[in-house]
């Protein structure tokens with residue numbers, strides 16, 4: 001877990017803008033488990049955050065000064081802001097997206113942001129979920145998992161099962177979010193419960209947590225199942241690499257496929273996905289919640305909420 005010594009607050013002057021740049025006052029930070037993985041000094045899909053560098057993070061805010069045709073003063077934008085009060089938006093590869101007027105910034109950063117898009121890409125493209133499939137998702141009451149289960153229902157899954165920590169989260173899943181069933185992994189024996197709930201096996205397993213829950217899921221695959229590797233949060237704070245699942249052979253027996261993905265590789269589809277998510281949102285078909293922590297100083301604590309499971313919904317830090 002990060003602690004008070006992991007980060008420190010530093011004041012630096014606001015940079016002068018070059019042509020094509022805009023100054024953004026950061027209002028919200030998206031607190032994502034992957035930030036913790038970037039803090040490890042190991043190769044990943046992005047380089048580690050270097051010592052003394054601003055913590056890399058998605059954020060959203062308002063353009064307060066502009067020398068760019070892309071960004072107008074007053075625009076609200078979402079992109080890689082970092083954990084800071086002001087950042088510079090560029091027009092290049094890491095340019096920021098402008099949030100449509102009238103859309104709440106936290107919602108834009110949750111359902112219509114990386115969270116909702118990850119769920120959609122992972123379930124429908126990587127998992128190739130189709131009508132009638134049995135879908136199981138871990139981390140089900142979290143930001144991404146709750147979107148996965150609800151999208152699966154909207155797309156006609158025959159059964160949606162969520163795995164989450166504790167009876168309250170399970171009640172939220174089967175009540176408000178209308179999952180068909182929920183398994184409290186903290187009460188134990190996930191493998192047995194999966195076999196009981198899905199006797200024919202699952203067609204899509206969307207994994208957010210890895211570890212023992214992944215192993216339990218691999219024991220209950222249907223023929224030609226798709227195992228979507230979205231995250232492995234149970235190992236992000238581990239000091240040693242956890243042992244892999246002992247039953248990977250089951251992928252062979254079930255002619256199953258296991259595939260990892262990174263949502264930013266699918267940016268060409270983001271616009272179409274956002275349109276579909278926005279439609280469901282307007283129709284009131286997607287339950288969502290944002291867990292807002294006040295103050296940039298509290299960003300490290302906010303990150304830790306994800307690992308203790310103390311978050312209810314998408315964790316955001318309100319900066320200003």
Ligand SMILES: NC(=O)c1ccc[n+]([C@@H]2O[C@H](COP(=O)([O-])OP(=O)(O)OC[C@H]3O[C@@H](n4cnc5c(N)ncnc54)[C@H](OP(=O)(O)O)[C@@H]3O)[C@@H](O)[C@H]2O)c1
Pocket residue numbers: 031032033034114115118139140141142143144145163164165166169208209229230231232233234235261262263264305306307308309310311313314315
């Ligand atoms: N591949 C991609 O492009 C991509 C993009 C975004 C997110 N992700 C991944 O998606 C996953 C979910 O991210 P999120 O932002 O939506 O976070 P989140 O689900 O809102 O929060 C994390 C949840 O993980 C659960 N958890 C923590 N430690 C656990 C453990 N040891 N065993 C089982 N569950 C544990 C906790 O729920 P409980 O109370 O139920 O334990 C916690 O609430 C993460 O693995 C993240 O890395 C991947």
